[in-house]
Amino acid sequence: MSMLEGAPWLLAHKSMLEVNKPKKVSLYGADYVLWQDRTGKINALPNACPHMGAMLSEGWCHEHEDKTSAVVCPFHALEFDSEGCTILPGSKKKTLPQLEPLPLIIQGNFIWSYGGHKAKVPIPNILNEIASQYEFIGHTADTSVETDLLPMLLNMHDYNHQNGTHSPLFKIQEVQFESFTDRGHQSDAFYNMPTAQTSWREKLSNPDVLLIPKIIKAHLENHFPSLVIAHVENGLGKIAQIHLFVPESKTQTRTYVLMYGLPKHPAFMVLGKKFLNFAKIVVEQDADILRKIYLNTPQKIKLNNEVGMDWVRRNFENWSEIVEPNLSK
Structure with a gap:
């Protein structure tokens, strides 16, 4: 159960899919090709062509008169529709499905999947x-990291x-932990992070640091196991920075960020790309440290306020049941 089968995983936001451009995604050790046709329909098939195994995600899409489309194998140009059917050369008859579509659940712009497993949550x-x-x-920051799911979740919490x-x-000086509320597979963490003063030289070389407050007030809303929402507010507006996790395989985990804003000032949305860049740096730093950890090292030291990590371990070890104790503090 190292990949928490039965959990829902957000494979992508529709904005991540260009119309009629195949995209490779991985889940539970299997690769899929994901594409969006001009009608807005999302399709997903196993990525290996059933002829000679070419990656369909490396091919292209052929659009039909009704604006639906098929994915085309880059090796022999076989076309596969959303049902996994094709038409063999010299034949005008559609075959039976050769590829089994990945079941998707589309909610607005969100593309979810249980990876073919029975839903547990x-x-x-x-x-x-x-x-x-x-x-x-x-x-x-759509990034694939060579680590299994548990270290990724422990790092985020x-x-x-x-x-x-x-x-x-960010030049964070310390973490001033306030509270943690445990609601089973949901939790909230609140803490403050004072930052060091930046010099004028640093401000001139990187004006983006002017957006970093003297105290970063953090509220993390956690939904085990697939997402963490960092709620940030300043004088310009509110941000919901959503970190997503997808178990690509037992040794590979994907993470990326979606960002939403609630403006209070016209300049807020103009600064959106800068906020996205901060999020990108955070993911890059997290991915970098995960590549520099000896994962099997026994933990002989425990720091204060590791309650978020305890929450992850409890839910991971007891998946999908919710087990006491309640870790609120």
């Missing part, structure tokens, strides 16, 4: 709520690594 509704109230800013992993840009 429902899809969290929080993203639909955010999309209905906030404006979409964009996506960033490690409230002590901010002044280490993320110190180069």
Whole structure:
């Protein structure tokens, strides 16, 4: 159960799919080709062509008169429709399905999948709520990291690594933990992070640091296992920075960020790309440190406020049951 079968995973936001351009995604050790036709329909098939195994994601799409499309194998140009059927050369008759479509659940712009497994927990509704109230800013940092799912989740819920992993840009001095509320597969963490003063030379060389407050007030809303929402607010507006996780295989985990904003000032959305860049740097720093960890090292030291990591371990080890104790503090 190292990949938490039965959990819902957000494979992509529709904005991540160009019309009629195949995209490779991986889930539970299997590769799929994902594409969006001109009608807005999302299709997903196993990525290996059943003829000689070419990657369909390296091919292209052929659009039909009704604006639907088929994915085309780059090796022998065989076309596969959304049902996995093709028409062999010299024949005008469609074959039976040669590829089994990956079951998808489309909610607005969100593309979810259980990877063909029976659902054990429902899809969290929080993203639909955010999309209905906030404006979409964009996506960033779509990254595949050579690590299994558990270290990725532990890192994201490690409230002590901010002044280490993320110190180069944000210059976080310490983490002042406030509270953690445990609701089973949901939780909320609140903490403050004072930042060091930047010099004028640093401000001139990188004006983006002017957007970093003296104290970063963090609220992480966690939905185990697939998403963490960082709620950030300043005088210009509110941001919902959504970190997503997808178990590509037992040793490979994908992460990316969706960002939504609620403006209070006209300049807020103009700064959207800068906010996205901050998120991109955070993911790059997290991915970098995960590549530099000896994962099997016994943990002989425990720091204060590792409650988020304890919450992850409890839910991971007991998946999909919710087991006491309640870790609120």
